[in-house]
Amino acid sequence: MSRIFTPKVITANALIEGDVIYLAADDSWTRELTEAEVLTDEAHAQLRLLEAESRQAEVVGAYLADVKPSVTGPEPTHFREEFRRTGPSNYFHGKQAQR
């Protein structure tokens, strides 16, 4: 039996700012993980990743990141993704300060 596909989002860094961004269902890029399209089907996820990677004049390094669903939208499963969506933890600056 193949492994169960866990929910994912597509994330990357914006070309100009380098800021962490996520692919939304309407093909726009969002700065907020909660607005990202959650991918639950592996074949669809691979297709979306190819589409994201082809937008190389907008983003850098697109990849699939694991998430878990919650009432407020997708949440990271790994601490690296938690820092990516929040910003540095040494003091309040970066993404968290721009909200």
Next chain:
Amino acid sequence: MYQYSDFDAAFVASRNAQFRQQVERRIDGSLTEDEFRPLRLMNGLYLQLHAYMLRVAIPYGTLSSAQMRQLAYIAERFDKGYGHFTTRQNIQYNWPRLSDVPDILDALAEVQLHAIQTSGNTIRNVTADHFAGAAADEIADPRPVAELIRQWSTDHPEFQFLPRKFKIAVTGSPNDRAVTKAHDIGLRMVEQNGEPGFEVIVGGGLGRTPMIGKVIREFLPRAELLPYLEAIVSVWNLLGRRDNKYKARIKITVHEHGIDDIRARVEERFALLRTAFNGVDQQILAGIEAQFAAPDFRTAPTDAFDTAYAEDPVFRSWADTNLAPHRADGYAIVQVSLKAQGETPGDASADQMRLLADLAARYGHDELRISHEQNVILPHVHKSDLPAIHAELEAQRLATANIGLISDIIACPGMDYCALATARSIPIAQEIATRFDELKLEHDIGALKIKISGCINACGHHHVGHIGILGLDRAGVENYQITLGGDHTETAALGARTGRGFAADEVIPAIERLVYAYLDLRTDRSETFLETYRRLGADPFKAALYPEKQESRANAA
């Protein structure tokens, strides 16, 4: 200080113009990221976790006040108002926009700074003793030689695609403050029968496979430096493992072939190369040396210092901890700590940078240094000016009296910024510094180097920390391994792992147990942590770190 020649200025300007066009082509989509990445890395531009990061070289750690002021301007104009000084005498900007980077590079060129070869598989920024030209224990100023190496290695056509990065450090003092034994090549200035030369150390390095460098040549006459360096790098360039990036550094080549085999190959190559160097390098070196002439030290009474030292306990504590002996009478070397307890080690705000520039211009013969320990140095200060300097530093929270103490921690950026990191390092440093400040134990503990890395690449030099801390990702949770007994000086040693790692919330209590064990075990205040460790070995410290093990052993018995 060295001033760019017309050739230098034209070279940097043309590189900046090229990169401006490359950035334009990346933004308009004509270059893919795969095509652009090697180009941006050649110019020190990384993409990190949250943003781009620009690494700017501070050659041999030396800055003028005008350069420091420009670094402050760039921080404010193009970044978030601060810069981060690194363990290899660079400054990193953590938040530049790609489209601004060409302007930043032009702003740097205005004050003769650049980001060339701060990344990629090239010879990187040449580092030197941060007390160079000032230290009382110095044989000679290592910076002219470091500048010569920079000119030789910059855009060296044979060395632009090396098997891996290559780092050189130079010290002119027997007390090694440049970590020469943990560099690909370490140069120690020595004398033999009155003739100046170098002890050449090769194959040191930290990272995944830490190694202490080995002596490849006990005495190399000064005039033969460049052909000998070129021989080492070219032997490794052919021999180095390009099949496996983890085995590509020269330390592995030396380890696999043995130092005797490498020495024989280098000498053979050197015999060919030395004839190709016809003395032009020595003429250039003489010209560089003239530009590093010592400032005109003044002779003046030190009454102001003596009075403040006698009457002001805060000033006295700072003077005892942060000053180092200067070679000129009446002068001191001032170490300005960028480690105020709770702050990010190595970060300086634009305001702090401007104050340091002003102090250097007014009191410090216009010179500043950046240490590999992420602090700033005013190398030439007359003692009578110290009370005024201390007061101004206090106003910008730069007067922390903790150089060499437990809160003077080296920490890499870790997962708060770095894309390679496996765990955070800065918050661990912040918590250790804050905790021991609360306990008011710092000065009682005395000399103790804690060094923290957030991954095995070891930018935080954890292997050579008296206490080293390495952050790892263990099944999706941050976990910290502790090593003990490392030493970054002329008696360099790698720390030994103590045992299982600690969860993030267990690290500070573990360090506390270690420190209390040391305070109990030391013969008296004069015995440092490292000396106690060397006298007693790891066992009593392991017992303090892992009390549960002792308990289970006792229960089993």
